[in-house]
Amino acid sequence: MGKVSIALRGWRFDETEVFDEEGHVRPLEEVTEETRQRLIRLRVVAGEPCDACYLLNEAKADCDVARIVYGEPLSEVLLCPDHEADFLYWYREAGGSDHTGEEHFADVFHEWFAAGNRAPDGYGGLLHVDTEPDRIPAPEMGEDVPELEAAIADLDDEALDDLGMDYSELT
Ligand SMILES: [Zn+2]
Helix, strand or coil: CCEEEECEEEEEEEHHHHECCCCCECCHHHCCHHHHHHHHHHHHHCCCECHHHHHHCCCHHHCCECCEEECCCCCCEEECHHHHHHHHHHHHHCCHHHHCCCCCHHHHHHHHHHCCCCCCCCHHHHHCCCCCCCECCCCCCCCCCHHHHHHHHCCCHHHHHHCCCCHHHHC
């Protein structure tokens, strides 16, 4: 059973839970609550800037688009490849993992980063060994995942509001 990333690397989904045999996104009523929340949240954060870049630049336009997501929906950390090492270092070596699952998970990382903390040179390259490279099926890497949007459009407004989704975008 394969694990896949959708739109952003980091959150991994059970391929058979999210996609049907033809590779189409299943109706979101059919997936678990946790998966549903992540999928909806992905739609919100896809195309947003890297958190670390955003802390360093006033303007979103000067930031790299995030390609990686860690943490839980609503307290997730968005990263570009350049800043992933800083996050991993914080998480593994600087106490970040103590905050796993907490509401302020992202805030703690932001404070650490904003205080000038960084991973040592070469950190990410040495330790980030991806033993199971992500395979990304039907909805391709990128800002638009039309099938996911269609699946989300079928959900009720309340679930979307809870996750910061602007439903009007879809109507
Ligand atoms: Zn960045």
